[in-house]
Amino acid sequence: MELDLKDIPRVKTITKEDFIKNYFKPQKPVVIEHFIEDWPAYEKWSLDYIKTIAGDKIVPLYDDRPVHHEDGFNEPHAKMKMADYIDLLKREPTKFRIFLWNALKEIPQLQKDYSYPDFGLKLMKGLPMLFFGGQDSHTFMHYDIDLANIFHFHFSGKKLCILFDQNQNKYLYKIPHSLITREDIDFSNPDFEKWPALKHAKGYKTELNHGEVLYMPEGYWHYMKYLTPGFSMSLRAIARHPKNLGKAIYNIVVMRHFDTLMRKLKGQKWIEWKNEQAFKNTQKTLGQ
Template sequence: MKLNLEQIPRVKTITKEKFLKEYVQLQKPVVIEQLIMDWPAYKKWDLSYINSVAGDKTVPLYDDRPISSEFKFNEAHTSMRMSEYLGLLEKGSTNYRIFLYNLLKEAPKLQDDFKYPDEIGLKFMKKLPFLFFGGKGSKVFMHYDIDLANILHFHFHGEKQCILFPPSETKFLYKVPHALISHQNIDFNAPDFNKWPALQHAKGYITNLKHGEALYMPEGYWHQMTYLTPGFSMSIRSVSRKTTNFIKATYNFFIMRHFDNLMRKTRGQKWINYKNEEAILRTNKRNGYS
């Protein structure tokens, strides 16, 4: 069996009025295929170009190991020079990913290659464009972002698969308590419904993003990415419009992540194991599978 996923709607271009009315106000995702064709990045950005402007930088790396008490919330697993990492990507021999690479700080030359698409009606936070890199087959676990922002996600160099779920489906996704993730043992590309029975009720979206395409992800949407080829993406953010989401984001920043780090430090792996067990127990009980 497969997840209940529908294709994310696609448009070549879009007006401000249509984007706000049909997608932002309704909190529905959409792929805009030709939003950035006038950016220098559309023609310039590939792995070779990134190497030329940032190859000497030391970058934090993450892999797909299970979350453990060894690392703090969002703490990198290792680091290496960007040039070395890009070499691994081109060989197709790594599951290391770069997560939240601050391009304004680390490679300011890249700022000349893009502009904020304010014409679509969202006000973007101008200091927070991040880059994400992955090798063929590498996966980003199912999660939602700590700030519950409206996100525009642009992909470059290759193709990656994106699976999304709206916040309404959280009750089916085996959310880990005191965290922003679903249970990491779930394979969202081939889920075992005998082991994760509530998942069969979740209704979500799927698309494959190609070079230059932009994906709008509404506030608090769950997302899981699989790199079908080596490549990278850039996200820009607009703050939550919903007051409830702004309050939740504030809680995530100032209470939840600090509490989780404290518990990892004091209880170690027992805390991680407890959260994973609770994700299963709570979800199955909520959906009548206990």
């Protein structure tokens, strides 16, 4: 048995009007296959190129170890020179990933390689983020704290993307006071005996190739698995739906600080309680 996942619709290219009407307004994902061929990045951006221009930069690395109460918010698990990290990616599979790496700040010359596309949404120009991963490395299923509209541009190799909208929360073993699901679920090959509610979840999937753009609507859950070593860049636009904007403000102003406080007060017991609640809350939706 597999997850109930539809293929994300694909278009060769798209006008601003069609994007707003067919994907943004109904909040549906789409892959745009040919949209950035005029960017210098389309031809230039490869692992070797990044190694050439950013090899001496020390980069923060993350793996798939479970969250621990002593971990700070987005605190890296290791650090390495970018040149050494790219050598590692090309040499062997590794769990180490880079995420939320601010390209503007770290390597200003990269700005010359792309432009801000006009999708009809105001993109946040200070926040182009780069993400890197080794073969078979993956992110936990999560959604972004600000519930932004995300445009995910993939470079080099292939990447599996699985998405769910917020209406599927009750089936996903969502961790309370958090933005992730249970970390011990493998969404690329889930154990339905252990996680039976996942049988009822309805989502989307696609494999991204070099130069393709994935639009993820506001607050969509996303799981990313690198099928080959590669990297991506995300551009984002603020949540426009009032409910999502409200959730985003709550997450940033209240939820994040509450969770940090409870980790300090209760330690690992807080993490364990949240994991138990995720299971109990989800099983309740099945009447179990």
